[in-house]
Amino acid sequence: MSAPLVRFEGVTKRFGELAAVDDVSLDIAEGEFFALLGPSGCGKTTLMRMLAGFEAPDEGRILLNGEDIAGLPPHRRPSSMMFQSYALFPHLDVEKNVAFGLVQQGWARAAIGPRVEEMLSLVRLEGLNRRKPDQLSGGQRQRVALARALAPGPKILLLDEPLAALDRKLREDTQLELRALQRRLGLTFMIVTHDQDEAMVVADRIAVMRVGGVAQMGPPREVYERPASRYVAQFLGEANLFPDDAGWRLVRPEKMAISAAEVAGATAGVVAEIAYLGDRTRYVVLAQGQKLLISRANVGPPLPLRLGDAAWVSHAPDAAVSLAS
Amino acid sequence: MKRPWLAALAPYLWLVVFFAFPFLLVAKLSLSHTVLAMPPYAPQLDLSQGHAGLTHFVHQLTFETYVRLATDRLYLTAYLSSLKFAGVATAILLAIGYPIAYGMSRFGPAARQGLLMAVILPFWTSFLIRIYAWIAILKPAGLLNQALAVFHIGTIRLLNTDAAVVLGLVYAYLPFMVLPLYAVLEKQDESLIEAARDLGCTATGAFWRVTFPLSIPGVAAGALLCFIPMVGEFVIPDLLGGSGTLMLGRTIWTEFFADRDWPAASAVAIVLLATLVIPIVLFQRQQAKVLS
Numbered sequence: 001m002s003a004p005l006v007r008f009e010g011v012t013k014r015f016g017e018l019a020a021v022d023d024v025s026l027d028i029a030e031g032e033f034f035a036l037l038g039p040s041g042c043g044k045t046t047l048m049r050m051l052a053g054f055e056a057p058d059e060g061r062i063l064l065n066g067e068d069i070a071g072l073p074p075h076r077r078p079s080s081m082m083f084q085s086y087a088l089f090p091h092l093d094v095e096k097n098v099a100f101g102l103v104q105q106g107w108a109r110a111a112i113g114p115r116v117e118e119m120l121s122l123v124r125l126e127g128l129n130r131r132k133p134d135q136l137s138g139g140q141r142q143r144v145a146l147a148r149a150l151a152p153g154p155k156i157l158l159l160d161e162p163l164a165a166l167d168r169k170l171r172e173d174t175q176l177e178l179r180a181l182q183r184r185l186g187l188t189f190m191i192v193t194h195d196q197d198e199a200m201v202v203a204d205r206i207a208v209m210r211v212g213g214v215a216q217m218g219p220p221r222e223v224y225e226r227p228a229s230r231y232v233a234q235f236l237g238e239a240n241l242f243p244d245d246a247g248w249r250l251v252r253p254e255k256m257a258i259s260a261a262e263v264a265g266a267t268a269g270v271v272a273e274i275a276y277l278g279d280r281t282r283y284v285v286l287a288q289g290q291k292l293l294i295s296r297a298n299v300g301p302p303l304p305l306r307l308g309d310a311a312w313v314s315h316a317p318d319a320a321v322s323l324a325s
Numbered sequence: 326m327k328r329p330w331l332a333a334l335a336p337y338l339w340l341v342v343f344f345a346f347p348f349l350l351v352a353k354l355s356l357s358h359t360v361l362a363m364p365p366y367a368p369q370l371d372l373s374q375g376h377a378g379l380t381h382f383v384h385q386l387t388f389e390t391y392v393r394l395a396t397d398r399l400y401l402t403a404y405l406s407s408l409k410f411a412g413v414a415t416a417i418l419l420a421i422g423y424p425i426a427y428g429m430s431r432f433g434p435a436a437r438q439g440l441l442m443a444v445i446l447p448f449w450t451s452f453l454i455r456i457y458a459w460i461a462i463l464k465p466a467g468l469l470n471q472a473l474a475v476f477h478i479g480t481i482r483l484l485n486t487d488a489a490v491v492l493g494l495v496y497a498y499l500p501f502m503v504l505p506l507y508a509v510l511e512k513q514d515e516s517l518i519e520a521a522r523d524l525g526c527t528a529t530g531a532f533w534r535v536t537f538p539l540s541i542p543g544v545a546a547g548a549l550l551c552f553i554p555m556v557g558e559f560v561i562p563d564l565l566g567g568s569g570t571l572m573l574g575r576t577i578w579t580e581f582f583a584d585r586d587w588p589a590a591s592a593v594a595i596v597l598l599a600t601l602v603i604p605i606v607l608f609q610r611q612q613a614k615v616l617s
Contacts, residue, residue: 054519074522075530087520091538100534104525152524 003066005030005156005188006051011060013046020046022212023060028156033182033189035199038209039235044192048158051190052081064155075104080154084161086145088133094120094144095129101152119147122181139170150185159191163198175201196236200224208232224252230323238293241323248323253295255319258283259312260305266312267292271305285311348598355591356386365585390592399576400593404600406571410487410562411555414494415548421495422502422547427536429503430510437511444500444507456493456564463489463565485567493561498554502547509543510536542615549608553601573597 004027013021020043028034036044049055051062053074061068069077080101088097098116107115120126123143133141142162149157162178163171179202182189193199199206200220207217208231215235216228227233230241233250240256242249259266269287276298283294283305292313296303305311357366368385371378394400429440447455462468463484470480483489513536521531559574566572573593580590 052519052523054522073527074519075525075527077523079523081520081523083516083520085514085516087514087516089517089520089535089539100521101524104530148520148524 004028004063005032005065006190007061007063007066008047008051009061009063011047011050011057011062013043013050013055014058019043019212021050021057024213025060026207026214026217028188028190030188031186033179033191033202033204035203035206036190036192036209037196037199037206037236038194040194042209042211043213044209045160048081048160048190048192051077051156052079052158053077078155079158080149080152080156081158081160082145082149082162084164086133086141086165088141088144088148090133092132093129094125094131094133094136097133097144098147098151100148105152115151119151122150123147138165138167139174142166142174146181150187154187156188156190159189161193162191164193164195171198172201178202200236208235210235226321227323233321233323238295240292242290242320244322246322246324249320250323251315251320253282253293254280254297256292256294256313256315258285258294258296258303258305259314260303260309261312263312263314266314268310268312271307271309271311274305274307283311285313287313351591351594353386354587355390355595356388357588357591358387358389359586359588364587366587390588391596393589394592394596400596403571403573403576403593404596407556407573407597408600410490410494410572411552411558414491414498414555415552417491417495418498418502418551419544419548422499422506423540423544425499426503426506426510426543429507430513441507444503447500452497453560456497456560459489459493459496459565460484463492484565485570487566487570489565490562490570490572493565494555494558497561498551501550505546505550506540506543509540509546513539542611545611546608546615549604549611553604553608556601557597 006028008024008026011021011024012019022043024043024047036047038044046055050057053069053072056070061070063069064078089100092100095116098119099112102112102115116129117126120129123146125140125143125147128136128140131140133144136144142165146162159178163174166174175198178189182202189202191199191202203220205217205219206223208215208223210231216223216232223232224236227236227250230239230248230250233239233241238253240251240253242251257263257266262268267287269285269292271283272286272291273282273284275282278298280295280297281302283296285292285294294313354366357368359365360367368382370382374381425444429437429444432440460467464470465480465482465484467484469483473480483492517535517539518531521535522528526534557574558572559578562570562572562575563578566575577590577593577597580586580593
């Protein structure tokens with residue numbers, strides 16, 4: 001494996017007594033879309049802000065292309081950040097916002113115009129050059145912020161909850177666009193998000209964080225299918241957890257089968273909840289004092305199950321994953 | 326509410342009673358001429374004579390006071406001098422007030438409350454007493470010169486000079502500069518500065534390219550809020566200024582009380598108001614823009 005673009009080495013950051021980031025080490029490869037996923041307050045934003053230069057680590061090193069960037073102030077770091085609030089300059093129009101970083105880098109006047117146009121067409125905002133941020137929709141503002149961050153040609157783009165302010169439909173579309181954009185540019189992206197779906201849609205690799213540190217790191221499929229701990233299993237998607245001798249066994253709801261008729265070897269229970277979600281139906285079955293979640297794709301005819309009915313729940317032996325902790 | 330127009334009427338009623346009516350009285354006075362009588366001007370409107378009285382009254386009104394104002398260089402000098410005092414004081418207020426407001430806005434919410442309190446605190450003492458306190462500080466044997474004597478530095482004469490007037494103006498109007506500046510700076514989103522830093526600005530660069538341009542409404546509000554009343558200021562030049570300190574407030578006072586030339590005093594006041602209409606309209610526009 002070639003040397004990573006970014007390397008966090010034993011990085012710790014404390015705010016007073018609390019260690020927001022506690023001895024975190026991780027590598028991000030060139031051209032990778034890397035996600036920091038975790039609940040609010042887990043230190044994921046702090047980790048990103050240390051890379052951007054807005055916070056300094058108390059311990060450890062951050063390397064970019066193998067060089068320690070501790071001494072570099074934010075304006076001399078080759079990273080660009082897209083802020084959760086977008087942080088568009090309200091006194092400048094779209095064009096001047098996008099050109100801001102280019103002017104700071106001392107680009108020639110003649111080169112700035114074409115570069116701004118290039119960025120605006122990249123995010124499909126042509127023709128809005130003279131609009132002020134308050135004359136744009138939320139989705140357009142998000143695009144301006146993206147264009148502004150990309151314009152100076154950063155080595156890595158940092159996205160801090162970039163889609164949190166968009167409504168659901170737009171957010172889902174934009175996730176796919178972001179992913180496509182990253183592939184097209186071949187640029188390294190690092191996203192901070194609390195939304196597991198978002199992380200799974202966009203990222204090559206996800207670092208699932210719990211307070212202060214990384215709980216598990218890997219491609220979306222791996223962290224979802226083979227979580228290392230109960231914490232990861234429950235943070236990423238829904239989980240049925242069964243205690244066993246070694247610790248816990250995990251079965252994801254979509255790997256559970258439910259039947260209205262008795263099935264040999266299946267667990268009997270009572271339907272406590274039915275939620276019709278269009279593409280699938282979600283059942284909660286009370287069996288042996290445990291709430292079991294079952295997600296059933298709405299492919300064939302619906303099951304003749306109603307609240308309070310008896311139901312039989314089972315799963316294939318290989319659907320279960322053992323968790324050590 | 327059943328009759329919302331009643332509530333809307335209140336401010337207009339206020340304007341009519343406390344602005345329009347007195348203004349008309351002053352305007353009328355400025356068109357009168359002085360007489361040795363009580364009251365010391367003529368004509369008087371005598372409505373008991375009906376229409377003839379009114380016609381007689383209107384015919385007696387005269388612009389001669391304004392002509393005198395335009396021809397006597399003393400008035401022009403007083404106007405220019407007032408504008409200069411107010412202009413210089415406004416510039417100094419900005420130079421002092423901006424760093425104060427900026428510094429305040431950088432503190433945490435709890436500390437900010439305390440600092441805001443400190444800015445407003447002087448209002449708890451009478452304005453007049455505070456200006457008198459400056460006399461005690463600036464007079465030849467006052468606190469300032471006593472302090473200088475301790476360090477064996479010669480005495481300086483400040484009281485009754487133009488410098489003392491500027492000092493007094495700056496001191497008295499500082500809160501009116503700091504508060505509107507603080508209001509815009511405090512609202513500013515910290516992430517804008519971070520975005521500017523991220524895009525290649527030094528801390529100083531981010532201030533000049535983002536913080537300052539975004540604070541222009543506060544700069545305009547503060548400057549106009551100080552400049553407009555300072556042009557007509559009377560107490561400060563009267564108590565701290567010298568005999569040569571020319572400001573309109575004093576001119577009006579002298580005309581009115583010393584010379585008993587009520588028409589001249591009124592005409593000076595009217596011209597002052599006319600001069601200030603431009604900055605007042607600017608201020609109104611600025612406020613309207615901020616509100617929208």
